[in-house]
Amino acid sequence: MTATAVALAATLTMGSGLAAETIRATSGFGPDHSLATAIYPEIGARLEEFTQGGWSVEDTPSGMVAPNEMVAGLRDGKTDLGAVVLPYFPELYAESSLPSELSLIGSDSRAISAATTEYLVTCDECRAEFAANGQVYLGSDTTPSYNLLTTQPVRNAEDLRGMRIRVGAPIFAAFITKLGGVVVQAPSSELADALSRNAVAGTFDGDQEIIGGGVRDQIKFVTDIGLGVYNGAAAAVASQSLWDRMSPEDRAALARAAQYGIAKGIDTFRTQADEARKVEGIEFIEMDDSLQSARDAFIDEQLTNAARILADRGVTDSQAKAYRYAALIGKWEHLITPEMTPEDLAQLRYDEIFADLDMAAFPR
Known part of the structure; x- marks a missing residue:
């Protein structure tokens, strides 16, 4: 065998001995969005690293599947990986939208993202909603306030x-x-x-x-x-058809890579929010007493009525589930430290949420 043939054979047998495969991803919100500039590129780079080149990610930031088409796009195999904005589809994700309804709880976007991800991964009804739409949930990002x-x-x-x-x-x-x-x-x-x-x-x-x-x-x-x-965006959702093609080891690698991408995306959000404060020509206004009073009254009303609102939308045992989500926010606020890097946060998310799951069976 020639040197060229040996090199070609090595390229085609990276990872677990199978030909390298490309995941068709659709971040969907345009080339300037952090999904396209940070989250999906990081997922791709980490997945290639974790699978020794066995898998790669090719993202289409816009045009292939619009955000309001993502459920069908993933279900029908038009794309392998995408961001599902749960509030766009309330009839399909009643249980999975619980963290969105409680998005007034907490203030650290890193802790809220991790709590949302852990809640959805460990919620039987939530996993079933994604499965019913031909999807496997792998994580949510969260914006600044x-x-x-x-x-x-x-x-x-x-x-x-x-x-x-x-x-x-x-x-x-x-x-x-x-x-x-x-x-x-x-x-x-x-x-x-x-x-x-x-x-x-x-x-x-x-x-x-x-x-x-x-x-x-x-x-x-x-x-x-x-x-x-905003914690309603399931930033990394795999199609069931992609998941079925992956070995348990490669599934674990994708879940881990997704945490790295989301952690980098949250850091990008925080950086962009800081940059926005420096844009010339924008006036930043402190709310007056009327806005402060309206805001505080709204928060009190929403949190008081959250369980009833969730129940009306079809969430079973809504009060107990709301308490569980709030407890997860408290857990992650304790785990995450101010000096933690996105890389440290990503590995912590994987260790706490995904590492002990049986990837041969997940998400069942």
């Missing part, structure tokens, strides 16, 4: 009345509606276009959206509300 990002100033509660605000989850829609705003539900990938057409006057989002969403030239004001986070 949510503020009002607008084209005109919101200095008090009355200023919001009548403004069209894009939101991405029911809980935030409830807050905007309560203050007299007009809710527009649309993917963040459509925000720049909606702003340019004056279809919306802003978005209720984390500051990172100014950078990641490419709207730094359109957003002129940020009113600091600090109301919850």
Whole structure:
């Protein structure tokens, strides 16, 4: 055998002795989003490392499967790996959306992401919802705290009345509606276009959206509300068809790689939020007493009624499950330290959530 043939044979038999395979991924929110710039590239790099080149990831940031098409895209095999935004599909993910309904609990996005991931991985009903849609859940990311990002100033509660605000989850829609705003539900990938057409006057989002969403030239004001986070995006969801093609060892490698990607994505969100505070031409507004009172009253009301709201949406034993989720946030707030690197966080997430699972059987 020639040297060239030997090299080719080695290339084709990397990993566990099988030909190298490529995962067709769709991050889906455009090339500037952290899914495309941080999470999926890191998943790909780590997966190649953990499988000794046996698997790679090729991402299509936009065009192949839109966010509101992701359930069907994964189920039907149009893509192998994607981000499922659970609040877009409430009828399919009632149980899995519990952390989203409780997104006002906690303030550290790293702890909330880890708690959300552990909750969904260890929730029988949640795993069943993903399985029913031909999917295997591998982790959720979380944004920094949510503020009002607008084209005109919101200095008090009355200023919001009548403004069209894009939101991405029911809980935030409830807050905007309560203050007299007009809710527009649309993917963040459509925000720049909606702003340019004056279809919306802003978005209720984390500051990172100014950078990641490419709207730094359109957003002129940020009113600091600090109301919850967005933890409804299942950032790494594999299709069942992909999972069935993978050995238990390769499944474990993908689960581990996903934690590295998500940890890097959360760090990117935090960095982008910091960068947004330095963008020239954006005024950051401290909320006045009217907004503070409305915010505090909304939090009290939501947390008081959370179990009933969840039960109305079909969540069984909602009170006990809400307590379990809150306890997981407390656990992760204790585990995560301020100086922890994204790499340290990723390995901790894998060790605590996935390492002891039987990957031959998971997610059953």
